[in-house]
Amino acid sequence: MKVGVALSGGGIRGIAHAGVLQALKNNGIHIDIIGGSSSGSMIASLYAMGYSPEEIYMLFRKNAKKIIGANTSPIISGIQSFINRGNPTINGFRNGKSIEEVYDMLAKEKKIYKINQISMPLVIPTVDIMESKEYVFTNNIPEEEQDTNQYITDVSVGKAVRASSSFPAVFNLCNISKHAFMDGGALDNIPVLEVKKQGADRILAVKFDSDKIDEYSNMMDIVMKTIDIMGTKIAEKGLEESDYVLNVYTDKVGLLDINKLDKCFEYGYEAVIKNLDNIKQILK
DSSP states (O other): OOEEEEEOOOGGGGGHHHHHHHHHHHTTOOOOEEEESTHHHHHHHHHHTTOOHHHHHHHHHHHHHHHHOSOOHHHHHHHHHHHHHTOOOOOOSBOSHHHHHHHHHHHHHTTOOSGGGOSSOEEEEEEETTTTEEEEEESSOOGGGTTOSOEEOSSOHHHHHHHHTOOTTTBOOEEETTEEEEOGGGTOSSOHHHHHHTTOSEEEEEEEOOOOOOTTOOHHHHHHHHHHHHHHHHTHHHHHHSSEEEEEOOSSOOTTOGGGHHHHHHHHHHHHHHTHHHHHHHHO
């Protein structure tokens, strides 16, 4: 039986996925296929290339500031100004090149240069904003999809992760050939169906619980709540096809709150432990 895992987007909370993978590993649950959108693609790609959950966690701690920027407050205030002005520009506050550079460097460490050189089945959704169409970066085009142009295999790991992680207003669009790609979570926030197409017999979907909004909530709390509502709604069909949905609560961690990386890892690990008996019953 092949076990697949589909990881949702969610900004810096994505490091919680490494905690999930660590807990699964510690409890003898082997993963055969993996996929992720946006920040989920950051974790999924590293895992598929052979990095352990512990290594992924340490790599995130080491490279988070380079990927996102040492000081995220200008981004947050910039987003607020963007909302207030109604500025129609499609440029973000970061160009995203640092994501590509870091991931190409980490891929090179494993002697991998393009996504089709990865052995473990991997899927990374993205969206072409010009076509309003989902594309999938993968190392294995499903048999039933051989005649479609939805799948892209000839691309660097860094470019694929950058495209899937290009969250609107924060990062610029990622241009590849004729495409202008944006965050994969816009159309496929938890790629359960794509993981299933790769031959998974059992699928664990991992998503983030929404925080409650009250009179003390700030603009970023509202942004994160909106992202969670949209992401869950978009993923409804996929979630129905999964065998188990693991909800990870991250206690009001902001989109780019790199100071809470450690806590997010713990939240992911704890979520698996709390649901371990049910997960084992379904996946083993």
